[in-house]
Amino acid sequence: SQELEQSPQSLIVQEGKNLTINCTSSKTLYGLYWYKQKYGEGLIFLMMLQKGGEEKSHEKITAKLDEKKQQSSLHITASQPSHAGIYLCGADRAPLTFGKGTLLTVNP
Amino acid sequence: ETGVTQSPTHLIKTRGQQVTLRCSSQSGHNTVSWYQQALGQGPQFIFQYYREEENGRGNFPPRFSGLQFPNYSSELNVNALELDDSALYLCASRLDRAETQYFGPGTRLLVL
Numbered sequence: 001s002q003e004l005e006q007s008p009q010s011l012i013v014q015e016g017k018n019l020t021i022n023c024t025s026s027k028t029l030y031g032l033y034w035y036k037q038k039y040g041e042g043l044i045f046l047m048m049l050q051k052g053g054e055e056k057s058h059e060k061i062t063a064k065l066d067e068k069k070q071q072s073s074l075h076i077t078a079s080q081p082s083h084a085g086i087y088l089c090g091a092d093r094a095p096l097t098f099g100k101g102t103l104l105t106v107n108p
Numbered sequence: 109e110t111g112v113t114q115s116p117t118h119l120i121k122t123r124g125q126q127v128t129l130r131c132s133s134q135s136g137h138n139t140v141s142w143y144q145q146a147l148g149q150g151p152q153f154i155f156q157y158y159r160e161e162e163n164g165r166g167n168f169p170p171r172f173s174g175l176q177f178p179n180y181s182s183e184l185n186v187n188a189l190e191l192d193d194s195a196l197y198l199c200a201s202r203l204d205r206a207e208t209q210y211f212g213p214g215t216r217l218l219v220l
Contacts, residue, residue: 045208
C-alpha cells in the first residue's frame with residue numbers, strides 16, 4: 001500500500017516567517033491533496049495537484065507537485081496565527097491515503 | 109462550511125456496545141467515504157459508498173458496516189466496540205470519484 005511521509009512532524013514559527021512542509025510518497029503520485037485541520041475538527045480542503053510540476057496558490061499558501069521525486073511541498077509566506085493547525089497531505093489513489101500530518105504553531 | 113454535517117459531535121460508549129454515526133452529504137454528492145482518525149495520526153480509510161452500494165473498503169473488520177441512503181445521508185455502524193475504536197470519525201462526500209472530497213466536522217467517539 002502507498003505510504004505518505006510528512007516532514008517535519010511539527011513546526012513552531014514566529015508570525016511573519018515563511019515555512020515549508022514536505023510530503024513524500026513511497027509510490028508514484030498521480031494526484032495529491034492538501035488539507036488543513038484544526039485540532040479535533042474536520043478537514044478543510046486547500047488544494048489539489050494533478051500534474052507533475054504543477055503549482056497552485058491560494059492566498060499566502062503555495063503547493064507544488066514534483067512527480068519525479070514523488071514529493072509535494074506546501075509553502076506558507078508571511079505566516080499568521082490563523083495558519084496554525086495540522087496540515088495533511090493525501091494521495092488520490094484507491095483508497096485515499098493520508099500522511100500523519102504536520103502540526104504548525106504560529107506564535108504572535 | 110463544507111456542507112457536510114455529522115452527528116453526534118461527541119459520544120461515549122462502553123466496550124462491547126454498538127454505535128451508529130450519521131453523516132449528511134452535500135446535495136447531489138453520490139459518493140461518501142468514512143475515515144477513522146486516531147490521535148496523532150492521519151485519517152484511515154474505512155469504506156466508501158457509491159449510489160448506496162459499498163465499492164471500496166480499507167483494512168477494517170466486518171463489525172464496521174455502513175449504509176448510504178437516497179437522500180445523501182449515510183451511517184457508520186460499529187458493533188462490539190473495543191477500546192481502540194476510540195477516535196475521530198470523519199465522513200467525506202464528493203460527486204463521483206474524480207472530484208475533491210469535502211469533509212464533515214467529525215464525531216469523536218470514546219470507548220471506555
